[in-house]
Amino acid sequence: MSLKWSKTLMLNAFSNLPRRSTICARALVVPAKSTKQLSNRQKFNQIQPPPSVFSKLAKLGFGELRRTGRYAAIRKANLSKSNEKNVVEPEYKFPLLAFFAGAKIPSSIPPESISEIAFVGRSNVGKSSLINALAQSSTVRTSDKPGLTQQLNFYSVGRLFNIVDMPGYGFAFVDEEQRRQWRELMETYMQNRSTLKRLYVVIDARHGLKVADKEFLTMLDSSKVSFQLVLTKCDLVILPTLARRYMLMLQDLRQYKRAQKDVFLVSSRNNAGINHLRKDVLRSVGQLRSEQYYEDKTERQREKEQKEKKLMSRK
Numbered sequence: 001m002s003l004k005w006s007k008t009l010m011l012n013a014f015s016n017l018p019r020r021s022t023i024c025a026r027a028l029v030v031p032a033k034s035t036k037q038l039s040n041r042q043k044f045n046q047i048q049p050p051p052s053v054f055s056k057l058a059k060l061g062f063g064e065l066r067r068t069g070r071y072a073a074i075r076k077a078n079l080s081k082s083n084e085k086n087v088v089e090p091e092y093k094f095p096l097l098a099f100f101a102g103a104k105i106p107s108s109i110p111p112e113s114i115s116e117i118a119f120v121g122r123s124n125v126g127k128s129s130l131i132n133a134l135a136q137s138s139t140v141r142t143s144d145k146p147g148l149t150q151q152l153n154f155y156s157v158g159r160l161f162n163i164v165d166m167p168g169y170g171f172a173f174v175d176e177e178q179r180r181q182w183r184e185l186m187e188t189y190m191q192n193r194s195t196l197k198r199l200y201v202v203i204d205a206r207h208g209l210k211v212a213d214k215e216f217l218t219m220l221d222s223s224k225v226s227f228q229l230v231l232t233k234c235d236l237v238i239l240p241t242l243a244r245r246y247m248l249m250l251q252d253l254r255q256y257k258r259a260q261k262d263v264f265l266v267s268s269r270n271n272a273g274i275n276h277l278r279k280d281v282l283r284s285v286g287q288l289r290s291e292q293y294y295e296d297k298t299e300r301q302r303e304k305e306q307k308e309k310k311l312m313s314r315k
């Protein structure tokens with residue numbers, strides 16, 4: 001591990017919880033009567049996400065709380081809210097994704113051209129799957145084995161913008177020299193790329209920020225690289241845990257100056273939250289059109305599919 005990264009503080013996720021949070025004071029305050037030492041798990045379970053978080057998760061497609069007495073108050077609060085306004089977002093779409101360059105060393109990084117976004121995160125966290133889900137493609141190779149992406153992979157999205165799939169960080173099994181080379185490659189790219197409009201740091205929803213993530217985010221902060229956190233594999237955690245994880249992430253990211261102030265929640269498996277993230281990507285690269293444009297496009301697609309179905313049934 002480099003000196004630069006290893007000297008960063010490994011902050012305990014709970015050590016700096018303030019008494020009051022501007023995001024949601026109620027949810028993160030540990031009851032005053034608990035003076036005894038609580039384990040991290042116990043502290044996590046004491047987080048009480050407000051109804052607004054559950055309604056956000058429901059809107060993104062993560063489902064609703066079970067109909068038990070325990071969650072009755074939250075369900076009631078959400079119900080009265082959802083009666084007030086129920087805005088449905090259009091389906092945002094990306095043009096076709098195509099691989100065009102791979103860089104193993106800084107000198108082979110392609111020259112700057114159109115706007116870019118990049119995905120980075122621990123190995124096997126789900127970066128490549130997320131890119132495929134966003135682009136509704138299967139172009140990017142995914143794997144159960146960590147360490148498959150050992151270079152910066154550049155994909156063109158209909159020549160409107162580029163997506164970069166970065167190597168994973170936090171390897172336990174790679175030798176020091178190899179790690180140094182990857183780090184140099186990634187840092188060179190992230191710190192000097194003027195066309196890089198958004199860096200998405202992907203985190204596993206089951207674990208939240210791990211030590212390797214914290215070291216990486218601290219490095220981004222000190223290199224003045226802004227980033228956006230994305231929690232993925234959200235389908236693998238139950239709803240109350242996901243809501244707590246989200247609250248804790250909001251709290252954690254307050255220690256990083258360069259972090260965007262919200263966290264995206266997605267699942268590449270069931271597509272929850274993907275459309276919402278797609279909108280952020282399009283906005284970041286200056287390609288977001290009016291809602292009407294996407295609604296018309298979806299309508300045209302539907303008509304085309306219906307015509308094709310009719311033709312097939314005649315055959």
Ligand SMILES: Nc1nc2c(ncn2[C@@H]2O[C@H](COP(=O)(O)OP(=O)(O)O)[C@@H](O)[C@H]2O)c(=O)[nH]1
Pocket residue numbers: 121122123124125126127128129130141142143144146147148149168232233234235236266267268269270
């Ligand atoms: N359940 C679930 N599995 C996922 C999700 N995203 C990725 N995976 C799985 O996690 C593994 C690693 O994914 P991959 O995209 O290759 O990770 P990368 O190394 O970060 O690019 C693969 O087996 C994927 O099928 C997700 O949102 N939900």
Ligand SMILES: [Mg+2]
Pocket residue numbers: 127128129141142143148149165
């Ligand atoms: Mg990958």
